[in-house]
Amino acid sequence: MSALAKFFLYKGVEVSGYDRSKTEITLLLSNLGSHIIYHDDISSIKDIESVDLVVFTPAISSNNVQLNHFKKTNIPVHKRAYILGEITKSYQTIAVAGTHGKTTTSSIVAHLLHQNNCGGVSFIGGICTNYNSNILLQEGQNAVVEADEYDRSFLQLHPSAIILTSMDPDHLDIYGDEESVTEGFKLFVDLLKNEDRLYVQEDLKNQFPTALTYGYQTSSTLFVYDVRLKEGYYIFNVNYKGVVYENFEFHLPGRHNLLNAAGAILSCLEWGVSFEKLKSALANFNGVKRRFEIHHNDGQRVYVDDYAHHPNEIKVLYEGLREFYPDYKLIGVFQPHLYSRTRDFLMEFQSVLSEFDTLFVMPIYPAREMPIEGVNAEVLLEGIEMDQKSLLVREEDLSYGIKTRRKVCCFYYRSW
Structure with missing residues (x-):
């Protein structure tokens, strides 16, 4: 949500917001010029008559006084996912989905594109350490979006390409069972107009047989091999459609993060970024806050x-x-x-x-x-x-x- 607020602030739009308590994020938004209130009452809202749009997350309580007030007016009230989709539908959007790994993977993709001056706009679900931000802005027509499966929010997006990291059952309070979780992801994939731009982690190959795959298996479109642990970071090689790229450097611990990097590399290679530029950018990726x-x-x-x-x-x-x-x-x-x-x-x-x-x-x-x-x-x-x-x-x-x-x-x- 804070990434959307920053986007509008950077565009010169006046932004106000509500949260239950002060955090580093709300203090940052205040410093950027946003008016943040911490009491759920209408009288706290600045210039309420001039409000043009209200955006909320599914996590907000149905009893929220301010939200219910605006729902009774003629002011447009939309969920975060809808507004995110409206902003990015004019871009070539890489949407990163999955029960796990989407924040790290989307951060890596955003970083790789940003470092090569083809980033456009990136909305990330965590704070990317290189930029101390969850939004990256550049001139360009590419967008990177973390596609959240909670509340089926990702169905509001307009993806040009999808990276799918995993489909483990989660949010069963929303979906009910594992089969419904899988069905939700398949509905999201169906939004793609070009099936050649679906990149899935190799364990999902049977679910999406026409997709390009990434992982450790030699049958994958892009696979990682010869992984070495050197002085606290990984060195590894990549085989992409039979072409070998050697000695990638990656500083995030965990083989699961290597998989995240592989998905990002595959998408960027398919997006036309050169191997040498990817290799250099990946080596200076510093991670995401609260992800290892x-x-x-x-x-x-x-x-x-x-x-x-x-x-x-x-x-x-x-x-x-x-x-x-x-x-x-x-x-x-x-x-x-x-x-x-x-x-x-x-x-x-x-x-x-x-x-x-x-x-x-x-x-x-x-x-x-x-x-x-x-x-x-x-x-x-x-x-x-x-x-x-x-x-x-x-x-x-x-x-x-x-x-x-x-x-x-x-x-x-x-x-x-």
């Missing part, structure tokens, strides 16, 4: 912040931590996000979290949901088979649990 973000590393303790809120995301994060820090004790600090997700994937969460050497679990962050009876952090923790596990009620208690340990790598996920 290293906050501290003194050789003895490493603190990693990651937005892994699904069991499969925690699994690949754990594998990346083990690969990069094989001699370290791994401590997980996890706050479940949503009661419904915790309920729907309870056993999967318990299985993957049990792999850590020590685990702290925080109370569930409800976001848009009301509590569900019998679903809480205690129930999650009880089913995890390990000795060193604790309920962490206060973040400040964390230091006690790790202060005496040496060679520690601490994965930290908070939901806010």
